[in-house]
Amino acid sequence: MKRHHAVVRITHWVNVVALTIMVASGLRIFNAYPAFARKGETFCCYPFAGRPIPAKLTFGGWLAGARNWHFAMMWVLVVNGLVYLGFIYLHGEWRDLVPRRGVVRDSIEMVRFYLTIRRDHPRQGKHNALQRMTYFAFPILGAAAVVTGLAIWKPVELAPLTNLLGGYVWARYWHFWAMLLLVIFSFVHIFMVFTVDPYSIPAIITGNYREDLSPEERNARPFVHLLKRSK
Protein backbone atom coordinates (compact mmCIF):
# COMPACT_ATOMS: atom_id res chain seq x y z
CA MET A 1 0.00 0.00 0.00
CA LYS A 2 1.49 3.30 -1.11
CA ARG A 3 1.38 6.11 1.41
CA HIS A 4 0.63 8.70 -1.31
CA HIS A 5 -1.19 8.01 -4.57
CA ALA A 6 0.78 8.77 -7.75
CA VAL A 7 -1.49 11.76 -8.49
CA VAL A 8 -0.67 13.27 -5.10
CA ARG A 9 3.06 12.66 -5.57
CA ILE A 10 3.14 14.18 -9.07
CA THR A 11 1.02 17.21 -8.17
CA HIS A 12 3.20 17.74 -5.07
CA TRP A 13 6.38 18.07 -7.15
CA VAL A 14 4.77 20.06 -9.94
CA ASN A 15 3.58 22.39 -7.19
CA VAL A 16 7.11 22.70 -5.79
CA VAL A 17 8.40 23.88 -9.18
CA ALA A 18 5.41 26.09 -10.00
CA LEU A 19 5.23 27.73 -6.57
CA THR A 20 8.98 28.36 -6.46
CA ILE A 21 8.89 30.09 -9.84
CA MET A 22 5.72 32.00 -8.93
CA VAL A 23 7.27 33.29 -5.70
CA ALA A 24 10.67 34.16 -7.19
CA SER A 25 9.23 35.87 -10.28
CA GLY A 26 6.65 37.59 -8.09
CA LEU A 27 9.44 39.00 -5.92
CA ARG A 28 11.15 40.32 -9.06
CA ILE A 29 7.90 42.00 -10.09
CA PHE A 30 7.55 43.39 -6.57
CA ASN A 31 11.08 44.86 -6.83
CA ALA A 32 9.95 47.16 -9.66
CA TYR A 33 7.97 49.00 -6.97
CA PRO A 34 8.85 47.53 -3.55
CA ALA A 35 6.13 49.49 -1.78
CA PHE A 36 2.34 49.60 -1.63
CA ALA A 37 1.34 53.25 -1.37
CA ARG A 38 -0.62 54.91 -4.14
CA LYS A 39 1.41 57.85 -5.51
CA GLY A 40 0.82 60.86 -3.30
CA GLU A 41 -0.25 58.72 -0.33
CA THR A 42 1.37 56.78 2.46
CA PHE A 43 0.64 53.17 3.32
CA CYS A 44 0.04 52.14 6.90
CA CYS A 45 1.20 48.60 6.98
CA TYR A 46 4.48 47.88 5.25
CA PRO A 47 7.61 49.04 7.13
CA PHE A 48 10.11 48.01 4.43
CA ALA A 49 8.88 50.30 1.62
CA GLY A 50 11.56 51.16 -0.91
CA ARG A 51 13.83 48.26 0.04
CA PRO A 52 14.00 45.69 -2.77
CA ILE A 53 14.17 41.93 -2.21
CA PRO A 54 17.75 40.60 -2.75
CA ALA A 55 18.14 39.82 -6.45
CA LYS A 56 19.43 36.31 -5.65
CA LEU A 57 15.97 35.39 -4.37
CA THR A 58 14.25 36.55 -7.55
CA PHE A 59 13.67 35.00 -10.94
CA GLY A 60 13.00 36.40 -14.37
CA GLY A 61 16.04 38.66 -14.77
CA TRP A 62 14.05 41.84 -15.35
CA LEU A 63 10.48 43.03 -14.92
CA ALA A 64 9.20 41.84 -18.30
CA GLY A 65 10.94 38.47 -17.98
CA ALA A 66 9.52 37.94 -14.49
CA ARG A 67 6.02 38.97 -15.61
CA ASN A 68 6.14 36.58 -18.56
CA TRP A 69 7.11 33.72 -16.24
CA HIS A 70 4.53 34.72 -13.63
CA PHE A 71 1.65 34.90 -16.12
CA ALA A 72 2.60 31.57 -17.73
CA MET A 73 3.31 29.62 -14.55
CA MET A 74 0.08 30.78 -12.91
CA TRP A 75 -1.80 28.37 -15.17
CA VAL A 76 0.39 25.46 -14.13
CA LEU A 77 -0.22 26.36 -10.49
CA VAL A 78 -3.99 26.65 -10.96
CA VAL A 79 -4.47 23.54 -13.11
CA ASN A 80 -2.17 21.48 -10.88
CA GLY A 81 -4.02 22.68 -7.79
CA LEU A 82 -7.40 21.81 -9.30
CA VAL A 83 -6.17 18.33 -10.32
CA TYR A 84 -4.93 17.76 -6.76
CA LEU A 85 -8.10 19.02 -5.08
CA GLY A 86 -10.34 17.16 -7.53
CA PHE A 87 -8.40 13.98 -6.95
CA ILE A 88 -8.37 14.06 -3.16
CA TYR A 89 -12.08 14.88 -3.20
CA LEU A 90 -13.02 11.98 -5.48
CA HIS A 91 -10.50 9.51 -4.06
CA GLY A 92 -11.16 10.20 -0.40
CA GLU A 93 -7.77 11.52 0.73
CA TRP A 94 -9.47 14.71 1.91
CA ARG A 95 -10.52 12.76 5.01
CA ASP A 96 -6.88 12.67 6.13
CA LEU A 97 -6.53 16.43 5.66
CA VAL A 98 -9.72 18.08 6.85
CA PRO A 99 -9.43 18.96 10.54
CA ARG A 100 -11.37 16.57 12.72
CA ARG A 101 -13.41 17.32 15.78
CA GLY A 102 -11.05 18.17 18.62
CA VAL A 103 -8.34 19.43 16.29
CA VAL A 104 -7.55 22.31 18.64
CA ARG A 105 -7.13 20.00 21.62
CA ASP A 106 -5.05 17.58 19.51
CA SER A 107 -2.89 20.43 18.22
CA ILE A 108 -2.25 21.65 21.74
CA GLU A 109 -1.21 18.11 22.68
CA MET A 110 1.23 18.03 19.72
CA VAL A 111 2.71 21.38 20.74
CA ARG A 112 3.05 20.15 24.33
CA PHE A 113 4.83 17.06 23.03
CA TYR A 114 7.20 19.12 20.85
CA LEU A 115 7.94 21.36 23.83
CA THR A 116 8.71 18.19 25.87
CA ILE A 117 5.94 19.02 28.35
CA ARG A 118 4.35 15.76 27.30
CA ARG A 119 6.56 12.65 27.03
CA ASP A 120 4.69 10.35 24.65
CA HIS A 121 3.71 11.14 21.06
CA PRO A 122 -0.07 11.72 20.80
CA ARG A 123 -2.00 9.07 18.90
CA GLN A 124 -2.51 10.02 15.28
CA GLY A 125 -3.65 8.59 11.96
CA LYS A 126 -1.83 9.36 8.75
CA HIS A 127 -0.96 12.89 9.89
CA ASN A 128 -0.85 14.60 13.26
CA ALA A 129 -3.19 17.47 14.07
CA LEU A 130 -0.64 20.17 13.23
CA GLN A 131 0.04 18.57 9.85
CA ARG A 132 -3.66 18.33 9.12
CA MET A 133 -4.07 22.04 9.81
CA THR A 134 -1.05 22.93 7.66
CA TYR A 135 -2.05 20.73 4.71
CA PHE A 136 -5.61 22.00 4.99
CA ALA A 137 -4.46 25.62 5.08
CA PHE A 138 -2.18 25.25 2.08
CA PRO A 139 -4.86 24.99 -0.65
CA ILE A 140 -6.78 27.80 1.06
CA LEU A 141 -3.71 30.04 0.96
CA GLY A 142 -3.13 28.96 -2.64
CA ALA A 143 -6.67 29.95 -3.54
CA ALA A 144 -6.17 33.26 -1.73
CA ALA A 145 -3.03 33.88 -3.78
CA VAL A 146 -4.92 33.14 -7.00
CA VAL A 147 -7.93 35.30 -6.16
CA THR A 148 -5.84 38.27 -4.98
CA GLY A 149 -3.63 37.77 -8.03
CA LEU A 150 -6.64 37.98 -10.36
CA ALA A 151 -7.71 41.14 -8.58
CA ILE A 152 -4.42 42.91 -9.29
CA TRP A 153 -4.10 41.48 -12.81
CA LYS A 154 -7.52 42.84 -13.86
CA PRO A 155 -8.48 45.67 -11.48
CA VAL A 156 -10.71 47.24 -14.15
CA GLU A 157 -12.28 44.24 -15.87
CA LEU A 158 -12.74 42.43 -12.52
CA ALA A 159 -13.33 45.63 -10.53
CA PRO A 160 -16.01 44.07 -8.24
CA LEU A 161 -13.46 41.50 -7.06
CA THR A 162 -10.74 44.11 -6.58
CA ASN A 163 -13.14 46.39 -4.69
CA LEU A 164 -14.17 43.49 -2.48
CA LEU A 165 -10.54 43.20 -1.40
CA GLY A 166 -10.37 46.92 -0.63
CA GLY A 167 -9.12 48.18 -3.99
CA TYR A 168 -5.93 47.61 -5.97
CA VAL A 169 -3.47 48.72 -3.29
CA TRP A 170 -4.94 46.42 -0.65
CA ALA A 171 -5.42 43.54 -3.09
CA ARG A 172 -1.71 43.80 -3.90
CA TYR A 173 -0.95 43.77 -0.18
CA TRP A 174 -3.12 40.66 0.41
CA HIS A 175 -1.41 39.00 -2.55
CA PHE A 176 1.94 39.69 -0.87
CA TRP A 177 0.67 38.18 2.42
CA ALA A 178 -0.70 35.09 0.70
CA MET A 179 2.77 34.59 -0.80
CA LEU A 180 4.48 35.20 2.53
CA LEU A 181 2.29 32.70 4.39
CA LEU A 182 2.75 30.08 1.65
CA VAL A 183 6.53 30.53 1.93
CA ILE A 184 6.47 30.35 5.74
CA PHE A 185 4.26 27.23 5.74
CA SER A 186 6.52 25.65 3.10
CA PHE A 187 9.67 26.25 5.11
CA VAL A 188 8.09 24.92 8.32
CA HIS A 189 6.95 21.88 6.33
CA ILE A 190 10.45 21.29 4.92
CA PHE A 191 12.05 21.80 8.34
CA MET A 192 9.72 19.29 9.98
CA VAL A 193 10.24 16.75 7.19
CA PHE A 194 14.01 16.82 7.67
CA THR A 195 14.09 17.03 11.46
CA VAL A 196 11.13 14.82 12.42
CA ASP A 197 10.17 12.49 9.60
CA PRO A 198 12.81 12.20 6.85
CA TYR A 199 11.33 8.76 6.14
CA SER A 200 8.41 10.55 4.51
CA ILE A 201 10.70 11.76 1.68
CA PRO A 202 10.61 8.38 -0.15
CA ALA A 203 6.86 8.39 0.46
CA ILE A 204 6.34 11.51 -1.60
CA ILE A 205 8.67 10.23 -4.37
CA THR A 206 8.02 6.49 -4.74
CA GLY A 207 5.05 6.26 -2.41
CA ASN A 208 6.72 3.75 -0.08
CA TYR A 209 6.66 4.38 3.65
CA ARG A 210 7.72 2.28 6.61
CA GLU A 211 5.01 2.58 9.21
CA ASP A 212 7.37 1.19 11.84
CA LEU A 213 9.48 4.34 11.36
CA SER A 214 6.63 6.82 11.71
CA PRO A 215 7.21 9.72 14.14
CA GLU A 216 4.62 8.18 16.45
CA GLU A 217 6.54 4.86 16.53
CA ARG A 218 9.84 6.66 17.10
CA ASN A 219 8.37 9.18 19.56
CA ALA A 220 10.14 11.78 17.38
CA ARG A 221 10.45 15.47 18.03
CA PRO A 222 12.57 17.82 15.88
CA PHE A 223 16.12 16.37 15.92
CA VAL A 224 15.08 13.79 18.55
CA HIS A 225 14.72 10.04 17.89
CA LEU A 226 15.56 10.32 14.22
CA LEU A 227 16.65 6.68 14.23
CA LYS A 228 14.53 3.62 14.91
CA ARG A 229 13.65 3.21 18.58
CA SER A 230 15.55 0.35 20.17
CA LYS A 231 13.18 -1.91 22.04
Next chain:
Amino acid sequence: MSRPPRMGLGHAAERAGIDRRRFLELASGAAGALVLAACDSQGPKSAQGLLKFAERKNESLERVLLRHSSMDVARASAHTAGSHFPSYFVSNTVPRWDESVRGPWKLVVDGMVRTPLSLSLADLAALPRIGYRLDHFCVEGWTAVATRTGVRLAELARLAGALPGAQYVDFSSFDSDYHESWDIDSAMHPQTLVVYAQDGHYLNAAWGAPARIYSPVKLGYKNTKYLTRITFMPQRNGGYWSDRGYEWYGGV
Protein backbone atom coordinates in the same frame (compact mmCIF):
# COMPACT_ATOMS: atom_id res chain seq x y z
CA MET B 1 28.31 13.29 -37.81
CA SER B 2 30.27 11.86 -34.92
CA ARG B 3 29.35 12.65 -31.36
CA PRO B 4 31.36 11.96 -28.24
CA PRO B 5 29.97 8.87 -26.52
CA ARG B 6 27.43 9.65 -23.82
CA MET B 7 28.45 8.75 -20.34
CA GLY B 8 27.04 9.19 -16.88
CA LEU B 9 28.72 11.70 -14.61
CA GLY B 10 29.70 8.93 -12.18
CA HIS B 11 31.39 7.08 -15.00
CA ALA B 12 33.30 10.17 -16.04
CA ALA B 13 34.38 10.77 -12.47
CA GLU B 14 35.72 7.22 -12.18
CA ARG B 15 37.65 7.67 -15.40
CA ALA B 16 39.16 10.90 -14.18
CA GLY B 17 40.22 9.12 -11.01
CA ILE B 18 38.22 11.30 -8.68
CA ASP B 19 37.13 9.66 -5.47
CA ARG B 20 33.53 9.57 -4.39
CA ARG B 21 33.72 12.41 -1.89
CA ARG B 22 35.40 14.73 -4.39
CA PHE B 23 32.81 13.74 -6.98
CA LEU B 24 29.95 14.57 -4.63
CA GLU B 25 31.53 17.93 -3.90
CA LEU B 26 31.86 18.66 -7.59
CA ALA B 27 28.32 17.50 -8.29
CA SER B 28 26.81 19.57 -5.49
CA GLY B 29 28.86 22.54 -6.66
CA ALA B 30 27.51 22.10 -10.18
CA ALA B 31 23.95 21.81 -8.85
CA GLY B 32 24.50 24.95 -6.79
CA ALA B 33 25.84 26.77 -9.83
CA LEU B 34 22.75 25.69 -11.77
CA VAL B 35 20.49 27.06 -9.06
CA LEU B 36 22.44 30.31 -8.93
CA ALA B 37 22.42 30.54 -12.72
CA ALA B 38 18.65 30.09 -12.62
CA CYS B 39 18.07 32.80 -10.03
CA ASP B 40 17.92 36.38 -11.20
CA SER B 41 18.11 35.07 -14.76
CA GLN B 42 15.44 34.84 -17.41
CA GLY B 43 15.47 31.07 -17.14
CA PRO B 44 16.28 28.58 -19.87
CA LYS B 45 16.19 29.91 -23.42
CA SER B 46 14.09 26.91 -24.51
CA ALA B 47 11.27 28.15 -22.27
CA GLN B 48 10.88 31.41 -24.18
CA GLY B 49 8.68 29.73 -26.80
CA LEU B 50 6.37 28.43 -24.06
CA LEU B 51 6.21 31.87 -22.49
CA LYS B 52 5.22 33.35 -25.87
CA PHE B 53 2.54 30.67 -26.18
CA ALA B 54 1.20 31.53 -22.72
CA GLU B 55 1.19 35.23 -23.62
CA ARG B 56 -0.94 34.55 -26.73
CA LYS B 57 -3.38 32.44 -24.70
CA ASN B 58 -3.56 35.10 -22.00
CA GLU B 59 -4.26 37.72 -24.68
CA SER B 60 -7.23 35.66 -25.93
CA LEU B 61 -8.61 35.49 -22.40
CA GLU B 62 -7.97 39.19 -21.78
CA ARG B 63 -9.84 40.07 -24.98
CA VAL B 64 -12.82 38.04 -23.72
CA LEU B 65 -12.68 39.80 -20.34
CA LEU B 66 -12.60 43.28 -21.91
CA ARG B 67 -16.01 44.95 -21.56
CA HIS B 68 -16.86 48.44 -22.73
CA SER B 69 -19.30 48.52 -19.84
CA SER B 70 -16.64 47.94 -17.20
CA MET B 71 -15.47 51.40 -16.30
CA ASP B 72 -12.73 52.39 -13.95
CA VAL B 73 -13.86 54.46 -10.98
CA ALA B 74 -11.07 55.79 -8.77
CA ARG B 75 -11.90 55.20 -5.12
CA ALA B 76 -13.41 58.22 -3.43
CA SER B 77 -10.94 57.84 -0.57
CA ALA B 78 -7.94 57.80 -2.94
CA HIS B 79 -5.89 60.98 -3.03
CA THR B 80 -5.22 62.61 -6.39
CA ALA B 81 -1.50 62.17 -7.08
CA GLY B 82 -1.11 65.76 -8.28
CA SER B 83 2.55 66.74 -8.39
CA HIS B 84 3.46 63.23 -7.16
CA PHE B 85 2.37 61.83 -10.49
CA PRO B 86 5.54 60.31 -11.99
CA SER B 87 7.02 61.75 -15.15
CA TYR B 88 8.25 59.28 -17.71
CA PHE B 89 9.73 59.36 -21.23
CA VAL B 90 12.38 57.43 -23.14
CA SER B 91 14.30 60.40 -24.59
CA ASN B 92 17.31 61.75 -22.70
CA THR B 93 15.55 64.98 -21.84
CA VAL B 94 11.91 65.96 -21.45
CA PRO B 95 10.50 65.90 -24.99
CA ARG B 96 9.21 69.34 -25.99
CA TRP B 97 7.54 70.24 -29.26
CA ASP B 98 9.64 73.11 -30.66
CA GLU B 99 7.32 75.08 -32.94
CA SER B 100 10.18 77.13 -34.38
CA VAL B 101 11.75 73.94 -35.71
CA ARG B 102 8.80 71.63 -36.36
CA GLY B 103 5.99 74.10 -37.02
CA PRO B 104 2.71 74.04 -35.13
CA TRP B 105 1.87 70.74 -33.41
CA LYS B 106 -0.87 68.70 -35.08
CA LEU B 107 -2.42 65.38 -34.19
CA VAL B 108 -2.76 63.28 -37.34
CA VAL B 109 -5.45 60.58 -37.58
CA ASP B 110 -4.80 58.41 -40.61
CA GLY B 111 -4.48 54.88 -41.93
CA MET B 112 -7.68 52.95 -42.61
CA VAL B 113 -10.00 55.96 -42.42
CA ARG B 114 -12.26 57.67 -44.96
CA THR B 115 -11.07 61.20 -44.08
CA PRO B 116 -7.67 61.59 -42.46
CA LEU B 117 -7.66 64.34 -39.82
CA SER B 118 -5.03 66.84 -38.80
CA LEU B 119 -6.05 68.50 -35.55
CA SER B 120 -4.49 71.37 -33.64
CA LEU B 121 -4.77 71.52 -29.86
CA ALA B 122 -7.54 74.12 -30.34
CA ASP B 123 -9.37 71.73 -32.68
CA LEU B 124 -9.14 68.98 -30.05
CA ALA B 125 -10.34 71.28 -27.30
CA ALA B 126 -13.34 72.25 -29.43
CA LEU B 127 -14.48 68.64 -29.75
CA PRO B 128 -16.88 67.06 -27.20
CA ARG B 129 -14.95 67.16 -23.95
CA ILE B 130 -15.03 64.35 -21.44
CA GLY B 131 -13.25 63.99 -18.11
CA TYR B 132 -12.84 61.09 -15.72
CA ARG B 133 -11.08 60.71 -12.41
CA LEU B 134 -9.08 57.59 -13.21
CA ASP B 135 -6.62 55.13 -11.78
CA HIS B 136 -3.34 54.76 -13.58
CA PHE B 137 -1.91 51.24 -13.43
CA CYS B 138 1.82 51.10 -14.08
CA VAL B 139 3.41 47.81 -15.12
CA GLU B 140 5.80 48.31 -12.18
CA GLY B 141 2.96 47.90 -9.72
CA TRP B 142 2.25 51.44 -8.58
CA THR B 143 -1.01 53.28 -9.06
CA ALA B 144 -1.84 56.96 -9.15
CA VAL B 145 -5.09 58.86 -9.48
CA ALA B 146 -5.55 61.78 -11.86
CA THR B 147 -8.43 63.52 -13.59
CA ARG B 148 -7.97 63.10 -17.32
CA THR B 149 -9.74 65.42 -19.73
CA GLY B 150 -9.88 65.11 -23.48
CA VAL B 151 -11.75 63.59 -26.39
CA ARG B 152 -12.91 60.01 -26.67
CA LEU B 153 -10.84 58.15 -29.24
CA ALA B 154 -14.10 56.61 -30.44
CA GLU B 155 -15.22 60.17 -31.32
CA LEU B 156 -12.09 60.75 -33.42
CA ALA B 157 -12.62 57.36 -35.10
CA ARG B 158 -16.17 58.42 -35.95
CA LEU B 159 -15.05 61.80 -37.32
CA ALA B 160 -12.33 60.23 -39.45
CA GLY B 161 -14.58 57.39 -40.54
CA ALA B 162 -12.46 54.44 -39.42
CA LEU B 163 -13.05 51.48 -41.72
CA PRO B 164 -14.36 48.13 -40.44
CA GLY B 165 -11.11 46.40 -41.39
CA ALA B 166 -9.16 48.54 -38.93
CA GLN B 167 -8.65 46.00 -36.15
CA TYR B 168 -5.64 47.75 -34.63
CA VAL B 169 -4.53 51.28 -33.82
CA ASP B 170 -0.98 52.56 -33.52
CA PHE B 171 -0.13 55.57 -31.35
CA SER B 172 3.10 57.36 -32.32
CA SER B 173 4.93 60.13 -30.50
CA PHE B 174 7.77 62.61 -30.75
CA ASP B 175 9.41 61.01 -27.70
CA SER B 176 12.22 59.40 -29.68
CA ASP B 177 10.69 56.38 -31.50
CA TYR B 178 8.12 55.61 -28.81
CA HIS B 179 4.88 54.12 -30.06
CA GLU B 180 2.48 51.35 -29.01
CA SER B 181 -0.22 49.61 -31.02
CA TRP B 182 -3.52 48.42 -29.56
CA ASP B 183 -6.45 46.17 -30.41
CA ILE B 184 -9.45 48.17 -31.67
CA ASP B 185 -11.75 47.02 -28.83
CA SER B 186 -9.53 48.57 -26.16
CA ALA B 187 -9.09 51.70 -28.30
CA MET B 188 -12.87 52.17 -28.61
CA HIS B 189 -13.49 51.77 -24.85
CA PRO B 190 -15.44 54.82 -23.63
CA GLN B 191 -12.63 55.68 -21.19
CA THR B 192 -9.95 55.63 -23.89
CA LEU B 193 -9.23 59.33 -24.35
CA VAL B 194 -6.94 61.63 -26.26
CA VAL B 195 -6.01 63.56 -23.14
CA TYR B 196 -4.87 67.18 -23.24
CA ALA B 197 -5.50 68.16 -19.62
CA GLN B 198 -4.67 66.55 -16.28
CA ASP B 199 -6.22 67.64 -12.98
CA GLY B 200 -7.88 70.58 -14.75
CA HIS B 201 -4.80 72.06 -16.44
CA TYR B 202 -3.38 71.60 -19.89
CA LEU B 203 -0.71 68.88 -19.80
CA ASN B 204 2.78 70.00 -18.93
CA ALA B 205 5.83 68.67 -20.76
CA ALA B 206 6.65 66.17 -18.00
CA TRP B 207 3.27 64.48 -18.41
CA GLY B 208 3.18 64.23 -22.20
CA ALA B 209 2.15 67.65 -23.58
CA PRO B 210 0.48 68.62 -25.79
CA ALA B 211 -1.60 65.42 -25.86
CA ARG B 212 -1.40 61.79 -24.91
CA ILE B 213 -3.52 58.68 -25.12
CA TYR B 214 -4.92 57.43 -21.84
CA SER B 215 -7.12 54.51 -20.91
CA PRO B 216 -7.47 52.66 -17.62
CA VAL B 217 -7.95 49.41 -19.58
CA LYS B 218 -4.27 49.43 -20.55
CA LEU B 219 -1.10 49.42 -18.47
CA GLY B 220 0.81 52.69 -18.39
CA TYR B 221 3.39 51.81 -21.04
CA LYS B 222 0.68 51.17 -23.64
CA ASN B 223 -0.53 54.78 -23.26
CA THR B 224 1.68 56.78 -25.63
CA LYS B 225 2.52 60.30 -24.47
CA TYR B 226 3.74 63.23 -26.64
CA LEU B 227 1.22 61.99 -29.19
CA THR B 228 1.64 62.89 -32.88
CA ARG B 229 -0.22 60.29 -34.89
CA ILE B 230 -3.08 57.82 -34.51
CA THR B 231 -3.03 55.24 -37.31
CA PHE B 232 -5.82 52.73 -37.89
CA MET B 233 -4.34 49.49 -39.20
CA PRO B 234 -5.37 46.03 -40.39
CA GLN B 235 -2.72 44.36 -38.19
CA ARG B 236 -0.79 45.08 -35.02
CA ASN B 237 2.39 47.09 -35.16
CA GLY B 238 4.21 46.09 -31.96
CA GLY B 239 5.43 48.91 -29.76
CA TYR B 240 8.40 50.37 -27.95
CA TRP B 241 8.12 48.17 -24.84
CA SER B 242 6.19 45.37 -26.54
CA ASP B 243 9.15 44.86 -28.90
CA ARG B 244 11.48 44.75 -25.90
CA GLY B 245 9.77 41.84 -24.15
CA TYR B 246 6.75 43.34 -22.34
CA GLU B 247 3.46 41.74 -23.30
CA TRP B 248 1.87 43.41 -26.29
CA TYR B 249 -1.71 43.38 -24.98
CA GLY B 250 -0.97 44.89 -21.57
CA GLY B 251 -4.61 44.94 -20.51
CA VAL B 252 -5.97 45.89 -17.12
